[in-house]
Amino acid sequence: MVKSLSFAGLIAAGLVAAAPLSAHAEGKSLTMCWAAWDPANALVELDKDFTKATGIEMKHEFVPWTSYADHFINLLNSRSAECDLIIGDSQWIGGAAENKWYVKLNDFFEKNKISMDSFLPATVVGYAEWPKDTPNYWGLPAMADAVGWTYRKDWFAKPDLRAEFKAKYNRELEPPKTWDELIEVSKFFTGKEIDGKKVYGSYIFTERGSEGITMGVTNAMYNYGFDYMDAKKPYHMEGIVNSAGAAKGMDVYKELFDCCQPKGLTNAYMQEGLDAFKSGEVAMQMNWYAFFPGLAKDPQVGGDKIGFFKNPAGPTGQFTQLGGQGLSVVAASKDVDDALLYVKWFAQADVQQKWTDLGGASASKAVLMSDAYKKSAPYAPSFVESMGMVKDFWAEPLYVPLLLDMQNRVHDYVVANKGTSQQALDALVKDWKKVFKQEGKDPS
Amino acid sequence: MSDAPSHRPFSEPAPILRWLAGVIVVTYALVSVLPIAWIGMTAFKSQSDAIAYPPKVFFTPTLEGFVDLFTVQTHQPHDFIVKLPPPTSWYEKLARDHDKVIAGPSRVIERFVNSIIIGFGSTLLATFLGTLAAYGFSRFKVPLADDLMFFILSTRMMPPIAVAVPIYMMYRYLNLYDTRIGMILLYTAVNVSLAVWLLKGFIDEIPREYEEAALIDGYTRLQAFRKVVLPQAVTGIAATAIFCLIFSWNEYAFNLLLTNSEAQTMPPFIPFIIGEGGQNWPAVAAGTTLFLAPIFVFTIALRKHLLRGITFGAVRK
């Protein structure tokens, strides 16, 4: 740590770092690549222990979310050796497996007695397996994450609001358990003046450029009947992706957007949600569990003011969108053995526990299912439940066009009011069929 | 902005009209500068002030944004922070107040250095090559001169994104991907077309008699170029340099697509300075303000040449 340097010294240190470093450091080192967000900072802290234990220096390369996929997929594609270890998005697994970007870990796990049973099953399928539901492992579940909701507990507790709500809806003002309830509560809060400002009912994802609105809308659509394909007939999407239930789910999301989304947040994802919630603009916020530790501690809205609930149910079920990433070894790395050593270290029970303590989110059963964990934080119980009801987007090698097509069609309908939800989904099926044909699959 | 005798399109305007013109222009100037002023202000706000609802015009200034820009920090549990030895510097204290600890310098300095190297490097190279080529076209009968000049202009017409695809593949093949020299070459190629056009116009303006006299005196062509033409072309060269620098300094698309961590400049970096889940507005604002400063200073220093530079060569063939 550079506590003793003057600020100028800090800049000088930066200048030194800027000078072309052609000679590598004397000792061994590994480069860990991930997205740039708070948990990444926690990882930097955690990795200090690894360096203490093995003497291998850990370097970190963090890239902002908006360019995370572009940047690293590019890197992996070009077989660059820049990253030794990568915490890659769950979506990349298909491409990684088929293009051999990652080292296959089956033998390594066996040799070192690392059992996938020690991790939550959803995380194993989501972050490690390709093809799905087969025992072929390409990563170690590293960061368990899912979509959840926060709400202003202090607002929900206000007696006058409670009375008003009860009178109107004939039930108590509580965190919603279904999407219908969610819409009711959102509409209730929208337009009210609280703490001197006009507030909105809820915040949902609407980001257009990378994956935002898709990661949001699926939380509604899954629970109204949407699915990606027929489980029995792979890549059969007609009637499933664009079923009437799926369209209704999209309509419900749009209803929430139209009535209760803060004005102007039409291209908003994670940060804007945090900003909106922290500045007292919304009563409820959709976001990733990864941020909830930070929110719980926030000086303005944390502590007693904040509450958490899992994604509400719909008529056909209760699912939530899976997030999270797995830790993988880059096949092109020059230090595969050292990298594997890191994976072995990371998989240890005490490291997993410390990972969660520092601000990461271990996927290990031992950590998540423990009573200690459930009591450790207000969001913990709903997080564990959420991880039990997750569903993920395609993880095909060509997942990017699939994602971008859905971004396009959903945003066009939900935000830009183009056509109907059924039309959007019909067009999406056409888009997806085209992509799968390119991949050589047989879609229908 | 110039010492030229005043040209007035209308007969001597009444002082009131002149004053009115001034008022309108000043109003426009102030309004158009407001966004930049707001960003400048945001650089000195705390994160919560920056996203305050409604927006704050009055606030307590802080240097948090700059600290966030220049350092990498990690969140720590409050108990851990309390146990650490007391902070030794003002910026460390700032971080601690937010339950964060400084882990080291951020990569912004590298990006800034890259911007300087690539920006000025390509400007120098483009101006140099442009001057030479412009002289060649101006003074000699080059075969197919008109076509070549249009060809040079047309290279500027290609949408950068369009050219980016094959250049990306070419650079990968040549190992120029994510190198400073690769970016310098690319920016030079883009700038040189403008440079040739501008400078040709300037050099056209310089009467040939001076060189001819020098040649008669026994100077070689190269010496005549160096000693006679160049000093007179300084205005044009300065103006060209400003335009080239503005382009290279602020270029985003190519840099985003063709670099990774080694040769990345500031523009692709600034909009993504991260907060918790996305942007840290004070840090972004701080980066924007600091990045604007050098080019602003450079332009002010050479502003007299800027005006002359635009017209000559551009309109005269």
Add this chain to the structure above:
Amino acid sequence: MSGMDTITPLAPGTSTRSPPPRVRRISGLSDRAVVWLFIAPTMFLLLAINIFPLIWAIRLSFTGFMANLPRPLGFIGIDNYVDILTDEDIWTNFQVTAHFVFWTIVLQVLIGLALALLINQKFRGHSFWTTVILLPMMLSPAVVGNFWTLLLQPQIGPFNYFIGFFTGAAPSSFTMIGSVSLAPWTIVMVNTWMWTPYVMLICLAGLRSIPEYIYEAAEVDRASSLRQFWSITLPMVTPFLMLAVLFQAIQSFEMFDLVNLLTSGGPGSTTELVSITLKRAAFEKWQTGYASALAVILFVTVFGAANIYVKLLNKVKQQ
């Protein structure tokens, strides 16, 4: 026009009538050699960085190549072109781009010319204020697009409050970037804000180049101010203006950074310029062949239009 009032045999700074200096290694290069030495590097660089990739792109456009899959190039003839030209989404993008370019030019010309005329009145401090107006142009378009998202945010950004202050509308009653009707105008507004100074500079230079004696002659003929404007000022500024329009049109047509960071092409695809579509196809979906075809189409469009325009410009200059 170069401002030299006195004729001196040699430019200041060079010695006169001195004996020829000792020639060094590059002695007495023939003129031919100098020409090639001077021009060749530039041409070579342009060929390498501009022409060669263009040819490569044309070749790629006839294939179904995807840069992220190790498959060999699959020649598919003009399929990509047919795909693009029959895709109504692409036509919508072209429409969006045309709307953007057209209105940007119109506004920039009107405001830029007006500013230049006003500044030319030479009121006190005009030089300082001109420099202030130049500021937006010196920023990076990407950074501009990015921070305008903060400025235009209805709740936490100052723009809506500013407008609300003058018009009485509630700040959250409208959203510039988020509404389907306003977003296309928002990108026009920000682009205009940024590049009007450029047009203004060019017009100013044009105005300054009009010699005084023409106006004096008109005075003698007792031409009114308006008449002078129409028959002297405007025609003589027009070539400069047309040039500004050419540069700005090309630039707006190719504009990527500003709009992508401001709206990501949204809401929906209402501000998705063709350049954004191209970037997504090329660098996100990795449909390299398809993207190359789109790039070729774009280039041909710009090149063709510019060609016609430059011929027109030359005609105007000759008048």
